[in-house]
Amino acid sequence: MAVETVPLNVRTRGVLPYEPTWREMQAFTAERGPETKDELWLLQHPPVYTLGLAGKAEHLLEASEIPVVKIDRGGQITYHGPGQAVIYLLIDLHRRKLMVRQMVRLMEQALLDVLADWGISAERREGAPGVYVGETKIAALGLKISRGCSYHGLALNVDMDLSPFARINPCGYEGLACTSLQALGVRVSVEEAHARLAARLEALLHELPQTALAPVTAQ
Template identity: 55%
Template sequence: MNIPLIIRQLGRQDYQDVWHQMQAFTDQRDENTADEIWLVQHNPVFTQGQAGKPEHLLQTSNIPVVQSDRGGQITYHGPGQQVMYVLIDIKRHKAAGRDLSVRHLVTALEQSVVKTLADYSVQAYPKADAPGVYVDCQGIEKKICSLGLRIRKGCSFHGLALNIKMDLQPFHYINPCGYAGLEMCQLADFIDPTDATCEKVAPKLVAHFSKILGYNMQQIFNN
């Protein structure tokens, strides 16, 4: 593709601020607007997907709960988790003859994480019946990455959240992604924690995603 992919490093921000920026970007974009990836770490927050059921919040805390417009159930975001939002014009890919459906985009996101973790010799895998990426940890299946998308005007926003090195305790306050008893893990559980940083992981994640979807131009901005 000769359409540039713009990468924005947003640092650490509140969830709602970035969410509303994604909505505005998607509503205002046109056929000439470049696709973008937004990299961000969020301040602690629980987010409920469109079909989120309140019973999956098991206990209240001082962490706010936000009703989002993405797909999926409840999850947690916090510092040390690499969030990658993908603002992709899906219909433009289709017009260019590329078979990019929502399912293909989900697969691209999952495979980007699988390949990134493989760079650290961590074997991970997606599941057909439960979007996200999982790792077997001493015989226990644990989730290391959550996914949730929204499609508007043929364009995507929201994306993935990959646990790098964070406080996992808030996940015990919920049924992660609506699954009771699901355990979460993070990259720092498997490698030298000094190598488990968002700053080191993010470029690998972006590179794999760009290659999978065939982008050959990238412009990087630190916002």
Template identity: 60%
Template structure:
């Protein structure tokens, strides 16, 4: 990609269903000239179940809603303090395949954490980014006619307890962490979103 996708900060606690519907509309209406975009936001507490989702990975959702969605993968949790970066990108136009885009998303998070002095890594068997074995970022995409939506979630400063109500991304007992626990202080979410979006173009 020769330029960064246009970054839009949509704000805090944006409804998941409404945002998902907006992504589908944006993708369905795209033309060859439609610019790529990154939508940055947070959601209220919600579990989302990907296309491969299996009921046994929902251990005890309780009062938190569970929404089946059309991204790949299993179940994950979204909530306040977690940065969501939805990437609405024409991969075909950019000459990118799905695996390369997943790699770039992971690399943007790895690069950002590295700039904060935190070493992280990807795992070949489980997309996402990990710090000392604990997951800090999750990925899930939907690709339609070469155009993708959904994207990544990066735990910044959040209540991690709801992750214990599921098998995160389908992995029993998977540890999770966030940037606040690693850094003490973290930049504002819009600032982090801007840095990540810039890294996606490199």
């Protein structure tokens, strides 16, 4: 069932340091009102590990020059770096009549649809948010909900150095390998990945076609 169209701004932000961007998301969410437009922020980050609210330090297997930032999203530890398409979703869930679980599935669905366009068969897993290709993870996601609004979002590995993932248990899963579009033979830019994902997210947010959501695969 469609909902009334809610304005959505899509902002291309370039390469931004992680912590100031996180603080900006917090401020945007704290200050927004009923008429504030929802936003998608399209960006990349310099190398950084982020550790969620319930994150356990032991999932960082090897210290390095890459900083670790403790943040307020759910989940464990993940890595962000150049060549990764990050999209932050600053969405008023109440206004769009979205439950948190629906929002997570919508984000995963956008990733699944875009990957399918590039000939990649991917799947979601029950209890392990993100998108997987075989036994490898290609995209991570995490949200924080405050005052009925979301921030943080998703990260798709496009063309990046994957070695920092070997220094962590990605999202808390020991031995989980990560992959990227480039490693799977798909040569696209981060900008193209951003554009395709943003367009699909916008379509899903406006149309909310729940019957089109792909099934969950047991882990």
